[in-house]
Each structure stands twice: as structure tokens, then as C-alpha cells.
Amino acid sequence: MFGGHHSSRFIVAITGASGVIYGKRLLEVLKDKDAEIHLVISRSAEKIIEYELGISRRDLEKYADYNYSENDLDSPLASGSFKTDGMIIVPCSLKTIAGIASGFSSNLILRAADVTIKEGRKLILVPRETPLSSIHLRNMLELARIGVVILPAMPAFYHKPTSIQDLVDFIVGKILDNLGIEHNLYRRWAQIK
């Protein structure tokens, strides 16, 4: 059913947090790396994509090999028998984190994350919220303890960013580091002597 010529296969989900630009950049980079991309954009994200990027979900869906709506609970992504190299939710709302932490799989993003965890595959969440409440922190701690990677959209400044693109590339570079994919998205820290 799915093409086998790609080097790897990832589920990418974009949820309704600010910072959908991180999701867009990850899609560009993964496509460039010849990964097979299965993309789920939540209903809330759709509005934020229009607001923050001035584009439609269709524009982002062009980067993916397969696209799903959050209601597609009967899609392959909802089953453990569909093998992937991992899932990245970027940006990840704290509502979606709460759903994952409590096993409440009411949409395809939550179900696919639930499956990724139960099958022991890599799950990377990129939350964007500040300040964080004890509820947010508790949910993230619970997930981190079982091996979920919590990678906040928290760019550094030691690489001397001069544009929004530099800030975005830093976070996307961190995601790729975690996936073990080579890149040149940001300059690594080299100690100044």
C-alpha cells in the first residue's frame, strides 16, 4: 500500500500551538532527506497556520506523501502494525500532551502517539507554552519518564541568530539530532578559547 523507496518513514503532526513555522520547516527538511512523511494537521492548527503563516493546510500537505485529518481514526497510523521510524508533534499543544499523558486517544494524533509509545518507537513532542503550570509539567514529566522526548520550542542564542529562520532552524536541528539525521541547520557550540 505504501511506497518502499524512502530511506525512513515518519509521522508528523501539527497541533494548535503557536509556532506552526517549526512544523513547516521540519516538513521541508524531512522531504529533502527523502523521508516518507505521514502528516496529520489538527483542526486547531489549521486556523493557526492561516493566521501565523498566511498559507492553508493544503500548502503544507504538499510536503507529505500521505495526509490525514484528525478524524481519520481508521487510518493505518491508528494501528501498531503500521511500522514507522517515529513520530514528531511540532508544535505540540499542552492539550495534546494532556491527552497523550492520560491515554485519551480521541483523535488520530493522540491515537498515533499512543501507538508510537506502546510499540516502543520514538516520540518527540515540541511544546510551546509559557509559563508552564504544574499540570503541564506533571504531564510532561510522566511522558519523559517513559522515554518520550520533550523538546520545547526554546531556541538558544549562542549560535548568534540574526533571523527568525535561524531560530526556527535551531529547534528543527535539535529534532534531527534526536532522530539521528545529519544536518547543517545550526552551528554547533565550539568553546571559545
Ligand SMILES: Cc1cc2nc3c(=O)[nH]c(=O)nc-3n(C[C@H](O)[C@H](O)[C@H](O)COP(=O)(O)O)c2cc1C
Ligand atoms: C491563536 C492561538 C494560539 C494558541 N497557542 C497555543 C500555544 O502556544 N500552546 C498551547 O498549548 N495552546 C495554544 N492554543 C490553544 C490550543 O489551540 C487549544 O488548546 C486546542 O484545543 C489544541 O487542540 P489540538 O492540540 O488538537 O490542536 C492556541 C490557540 C489559539 C487560537
